[in-house]
Amino acid sequence: MSSNSNDLVRQHTHDIELGVSDVLQRHITRHVVPAKPVSQRRLDFEHKRPRILREMMAEATGVFFYVFPGIASVASFTLATTNPVAAEIGVPIFGSLFQIGWAFAIGIAFAIITCAPVSGGHFNPAITICFAIWEGFPWKKVPHYIFSQIFGAFMAGMMLMACYWPEIQAAKAIDISQHGTTVYNGGVASILCVFPNADQTNQGYLFFMEFFVDSYIGIVIWACLDRANPFVSPQSVPFTIGIAYAVMVWGFAGNTISTNLARDLGTRIVAAIFFGKEAFTASNSYSWISILVNIPATIFATGYYEFLIRDSLQKIQQGHAEHKEGEEGLHRHISRVTGVDVANQAWDSNRGAMNSAEGVREKQF
Structure with a gap:
């Protein structure tokens, strides 16, 4: 029996361990559906969409994708105390800071x-502002981006409330009966946005911690976005930035951190809708720290990178940027x-090459 016949027999008998790669490759090849041709109607529709609308929807969707799994993980962890199943199998199975960081x-x-x-x-509004400061992002787009980011977090909070409504209501009743409020770290309102621990009454300390954590994340983000960085590929950037965030969650979430204006403000508005204005006024109005500190912290972090770490000449040499005054400006810089004198050196090299070529021609003839 031929090799092809053996392959067919193995497929029919489900005995394909001897030729898995070959069989699966042929299977996939046989069942590939050709891509549907793009119609002119489709192209016309996409061309008519306002560019800024696409960007705003992408920012809102991205923040939703980032915030929703995170606060959902917080919800499963926090609400385990009101889940009757937890009494049988144990609360820890519903989550931990480690799980939340990965989410x-x-x-x-x-x-x-x-x-x-x-x-x-x-x-992140802070990243948008930093792009405008350092990378030439249009300032006129900054308000649109920030609004979209906050809206994305708001929708993530609303969606979470819809998914967990019965459990949240049960936890809310317990919080009110035992603590008189839902707005505290560990309370049901803290699923949506952060609140400091009961012993964290020094807002200077909270400011310092938030500033440092956000600066750390900001430097990692800016390093990942440095096109001259040889250690980060485009494929690894999403996960590198995500892990930088997770590391700070693992280290400091137990001590209260926010890290993102949009992530905090959008969900804090939802908390205020369902749990009252205490979401903004609790703990001596701590909310201003969680909402605003990440902007100056991220500006500091990106400035630190731009002034002390960035190598713009390497960026130019790799073709990711150009000198503002063109090749002449670059030559003047290298000369200094x-x-x-780079220009003269190049001319001398060319002239030497021409003289050598002329000498070769003379010998040939």
Whole structure:
């Protein structure tokens, strides 16, 4: 029996372990559906869509993809105390800070993979502002992006409330009966947005912690976006940024961190709708720290990278940027740094090459 016949026999008898790669490859090849041709009607429709609308929807969707799995993980962990199943199999199975960190990390990766090709994948008002400061992102688009990011987080919060409504109502009743409020760290309102621990009454300390954590994440993000960085490929960027966020969650979420204006403000509005204005006023109005600190922290982090770490010459040499004054400006810079007139050196090299070629021709003839 031929090899092809043996393969067919193995397929019919489900005994394919000897030729798995070959069989599966042929199977996939036989069942590939050709791509549907793109119609002119489709192209016309896509061309008529406003560019800014696509970018806004991508930013809102990306933030939703990042926030929703994160707060859903927080919900499963927090609401385990009101789940009757937890009494039988144990509360820890419903989650931990480790699980929550990974939920946010993978959510960030999915957000970048899904939406960054359209909008650039900011998903954070502080990053949008930093792009405007350092990378020439149009300032006129900044308000549109920030609004979309907050809206995406708001929709994530609303969707979570819809998914967990019975459990949240049960937990709310317990919180009110035992604590008189739902707005505290560990309370049902903290599923949506963060609140400091009961012993964290020093807002200077909370400011410092938030500033440091957000700066750490900001530097990693800016390093990942540095096109001259040889250690980060485009494929690894979503997961690298996500893990940087997760690391800070694992280290500091127990001490209260926010990290993102949109992620906090959007869900905090939802918390205020369902649990009252205490969502903004609790803990001596801590909310201003969780909402606003990440902007100056991220500006500081990206400035730190731009002034102390960035190598723009390497970026130019790799073809990812060009000198503002063109080749002449680049030659002048290299001449000042090396003490060598690059233009004259290039001319001398060309002239030497021509003289050598002329000498070869003379010998030939």
